[in-house]
Amino acid sequence: MKVTVIGASGFVGRHLVRSLVRRGDDVIAASVRGGVESAAQACDGADAAVFLAGESIAQRWTGAARRRIGESRVDSTRSLVARFAQLDSPPKAYVSASAIGYYPTSESETYDETSPAGDHFLARLCVAWEAAAEEATSTRTRVALIRTGLALGTDGGTLKALLPVFRLGLGGPVASGRQWYSWIHIDDLVGIYLMAIDSIGGALNATAPNPVRNAEFTRELANALHRPAFLPVPSFALGLMLGEAAEIATRGQRVLPERTIANGYRFKFETLDAALSHLISCNANFAADV
DSSP states (O other): OEEEEETTTSHHHHHHHHHHHHTTOEEEEEOOTTOSHHHHHHHTTOSEEEEOOOOOSSSOOOHHHHHHHHIIIIIHHHHHHHHHTTSSSOOSEEEEEEEGGGSOOOSSOEEOTTSOOOSSHHHHHHHHHHHHHHTTOSSSOEEEEEEEOEEEBTTBHHHHHHHHHHHTTOOOOBTTSOSEEOEEEHHHHHHHHHHHHHTOOEEEEESOSOOEEHHHHHHHHHHHHTOOOOOOBOHHHHHHHHGGGGHHHHSOOEEOOHHHHHTTOOOSOOSHHHHHHHHHHHHHHHHHHO
């Protein structure tokens, strides 16, 4: 297959490209940083195009930051897919990143792919982003939307940032510790992208089938590192540092991958302890080799 990956240099992109190359696909790396024209041309004749670009949401959500986040996801996507109609052979599949920020936050509710969207900044962003991606839908192009949870890997994302803190024994639960963390091992996230590239359209939750509360996540990570984790992080401290963006850590959603599993995906890492043990072991082996 010929697969164009837009945002190939990012955390998820690097892992996806390696898996695509490993299975023998022809991968073209593209970017929208200088405009979408070259990225659109890179999609011409592709069996699939994957959109993984976007400004980080892990920052203080000032007015300027909100505009950058929206432009990098919604506006770039809309401009890109608008150019598909001008291509001789638009991609047969368009797979767009999204996030479980699509759903409301709750300590008691459970959400799957059929659940309604929330009404906070991340939810409105995801709704607009997905709507822009769905504009690529045609008789020639199938569209898939990957609603990703907390992606775990030692070379990027949240876990990479947490490991140094927890290794020093300075980790601890955030705020009440009762907020849900719907997580996923990077290998399973890539596996879901591959499934969408190959055959599946529509919304797919990229979360492991066993989400945990923040307190359990903290305990499991500390246990995997053989370190204590008793220093709580108060919500007001995160609020001072991140403003509204603190809701990423202090509010959560219990999200299940019902449609993902129904379409045949089988998780390699269903439990958090298995995922963390694998990642930390691989990281330790890599460090020893280096």
